[in-house]
Amino acid sequence: MSKNILVTGGAGYIGSHTVAELAAAGYAPVILDNLSNSHVSVIDNLRALTGQELPFFELDCTDPKALNEVFVTAGPIAGVIHFAADKAVGESVSDPLKYYRNNLGSLITLLETMRAHDCADIVFSSSCTVYGQPETLPVTEETPRKEAESPYGNTKKICEDILMDHVKSQAPIKCVALRYFNPIGAHPSALIGELPLGIPNNLVPFVTQTAAGIREQLTVFGNDYNTPDGTCIRDYIHVVDLATAHIRALQYLDNQDTGNFFDVFNVGTGQGNSVFEIIKAFEAATGMTLKHKIGPRRKGDIEKIFANVDKSAKLLDWSTTRSLSDALKSAWEWQKALGAREKRGE
Ligand code: NAD
Ligand code: UFG
Numbered sequence: 001m002s003k004n005i006l007v008t009g010g011a012g013y014i015g016s017h018t019v020a021e022l023a024a025a026g027y028a029p030v031i032l033d034n035l036s037n038s039h040v041s042v043i044d045n046l047r048a049l050t051g052q053e054l055p056f057f058e059l060d061c062t063d064p065k066a067l068n069e070v071f072v073t074a075g076p077i078a079g080v081i082h083f084a085a086d087k088a089v090g091e092s093v094s095d096p097l098k099y100y101r102n103n104l105g106s107l108i109t110l111l112e113t114m115r116a117h118d119c120a121d122i123v124f125s126s127s128c129t130v131y132g133q134p135e136t137l138p139v140t141e142e143t144p145r146k147e148a149e150s151p152y153g154n155t156k157k158i159c160e161d162i163l164m165d166h167v168k169s170q171a172p173i174k175c176v177a178l179r180y181f182n183p184i185g186a187h188p189s190a191l192i193g194e195l196p197l198g199i200p201n202n203l204v205p206f207v208t209q210t211a212a213g214i215r216e217q218l219t220v221f222g223n224d225y226n227t228p229d230g231t232c233i234r235d236y237i238h239v240v241d242l243a244t245a246h247i248r249a250l251q252y253l254d255n256q257d258t259g260n261f262f263d264v265f266n267v268g269t270g271q272g273n274s275v276f277e278i279i280k281a282f283e284a285a286t287g288m289t290l291k292h293k294i295g296p297r298r299k300g301d302i303e304k305i306f307a308n309v310d311k312s313a314k315l316l317d318w319s320t321t322r323s324l325s326d327a328l329k330s331a332w333e334w335q336k337a338l339g340a341r342e343k344r345g346e
Contacts, residue, residue, distance in 0.1 A: 002028035004075050005250065008061050008110065009083030011038035013194045014125065014183055016046055017243040018081060020192065023050035025247045030074045032067075033084065034060040038195065041346075045191040061106035064113060071117040079121035079253065081246050082110055085155070088201065089129075089300065092152035103155035104162070111166055111173070120172040120260075121253040123246055126160055126179045128235070128268070128305055129153040137272070138308040141179070141264050149300050160264070167260040174261055176249040181235035181268030181307050183242045185327035186334035193334030194239075203278060204236070204328070208335035211288045218290060220275050222297035225304070231275035233304035235268035238322035238330070242267055248316040268307030269320045278328070285325040286332045 005022055009015040010031035016038075022029040023046075031043065031054060043056045055074055059066040061084040071077055085103040086092070092099040107124070114122065130153065131139050132146030148154035163175045184204040186193030196205045199215075209215045223230035245267045252263075273281070279290050313319050 002026055003078035004028045004030050006030045006032060006070065006074070006077045006080045007083065008032045008080065008106065009085065009125075011035060011040070011042045011056075012083055014180070014239060014242060015081075015083040016042050016192045017187055017239045018083070018246045019046055019054070020049055020187060021240070021243040021247055023052050023054070027247075027250075029054060030070070030077065031056045032059060032061065032070060034058065037086070037197065042192060042195075049187070049189055049191045062102065062109050064109050067109055067113045068116070071113055071119070077117065077119050079123070079250055080110065080114060080119065081123045081250070082107065083125045085125065087152060089150045089152045090201065092150050092155075096151035099151045099155050103152075104158060107159050107162060111162070114173070115171040118172060120174050121250065122163075122173070122175050123249045123253070124159065124163060124175060124177045126177040126264070127153070127156045128179050128181045128266070128307065130157050130160065130179060131305065133302045134305060137304065138270065138306050139266065140308040141266055141311055149302075164262050167262045172260065174253050174256055175263070176253055177262070177264045178245055178249060178267045179264060180242060181237055181266070181305070183239045184236050185238045185240070185322075185330040187240060188330060190330075190333045190337035193331070193338070203275065204331050207278065207282050207290060208331050210292075211282070211286065211290055211332065212335050212339055216291070218279070218292040219295035220279075220292055221295055221301060223276075223294045224297075227274055227304055229274050229276045232301055233272040233274050233306065235270070235272055235306035236278065236324060236327065237267065237269050237320060238327040241269075241320040241322050245312065245316065245318050248318040252316050263315075265312045265316060266307040266309050267312060268309055270307055270309045272304060272306035273324060281324050282328045282332070285328045288332070
């Protein structure tokens with residue numbers, strides 16, 4: 001029988017792609033989301049994509065009673081992938097309490113509920129933001145974490161600490177924290193993708209909306225960084241490759257029989273690309289011309305970061321298979337599909 005895997009935040013960008021990969025790998029995903037940053041249509045699209053019923057619980061992960069009900073009614077939960085969190089860096093500066101309440105509260109409530117139901121395995125969504133601006137590149141999992149640049153980043157650091165402390169307790173708990181680099185792109189079906197609300201903060205949604213004529217032009221935030229072309233460098237990973245890392249993490253947890261443990265993995269491509277390189281790669285992949293101008297630096301931006309992914313390759317037997325061009329093409333296909341849906345009034 002398929003194993004039930006609870007996916008908190010399963011209607012969100014990375015969560016929905018992970019649900020699709022879980023279903024394809026023979027797991028039975030159970031989706032939980034309060035739809036605070038996602039749309040219920042994602043669930044219908046996931047059902048169409050997977051051909052599965054996919055149980056969906058619309059509730060808040062900080063609500064212990066509601067969460068308990070899921071564990072009681074959904075059947076035995078073999079493991080949890082915990083995406084549910086708020087993620088807007090800027091908003092976390094203006095409303096830090098919202099971030100501490102939601103991101104810490106949802107993890108703590110989840111861990112207490114898992115303990116009550118003897119559910120041990122958890123994969124946690126962490127972020128390369130915990131490294132700040134590292135002294136040496138690429139970053140390995142041994143690279144020291146830095147003081148967080150934002151309350152959002154701090155919640156990821158504290159959540160890792162909570163998990164590390166919890167594994168030292170008597171409660172059965174096995175945890176893998178995945179430190180994501182920059183996820184981009186969409187599912188090849190164009191049925192699911194990133195749904196940014198309002199003006200996108202992130203580069204690739206801004207690029208695709210500019211190409212679609214929704215935004216007038218892209219502003220490149222600074223071209224005077226100490227990088228080959230002066231623009232910031234990131235490790236952009238196709239969201240489907242990122243999703244598959246969660247399947248490998250679940251398998252890795254399942255293979256550990258040594259009792260409680262915590263482990264952490266970088267999930268990136270191992271390759272850094274500048275903002276200018278992303279613009280050029282988008283134009284090459286889609287045949288579009290992207291209107292852009294140079295603007296001032298964005299406060300809080302890291303100059304350059306990219307991952308060393310040797311540990312993930314060795315222990316999770318995972319690596320990326322999709323190129324930057326694949327990712328940018330899929331982001332553009334998703335943007336066009338969104339536009340077509342809007343025109344049909346869906
Ligand atoms: P997202 O906002 O698309 O998905 C998060 C989902 O969680 C949303 O559907 C939202 O409605 C839901 N949610 C939030 N709080 C909830 C709560 N209390 N109860 C139930 N549902 C709740 O974000 P995403 O990009 O898919 O990110 C998923 C996870 O990965 C987050 O933890 C995020 O911090 C982390 N992460 C994201 C990135 C990135 O660049 N996207 C990078 C590093 C880490
Ligand atoms: N950028 C622009 N113009 C834009 C948007 C972005 O030039 O309109 C540049 C940024 O300055 C940066 C690069 O594009 O150099 C990437 O920016 P993103 O906002 O797409 O991504 P970040 O690396 O800043 O942040 C992302 C997530 C955070 C997370 C962080 C590390 O948004 O939530 O990765 O995981 F904390």
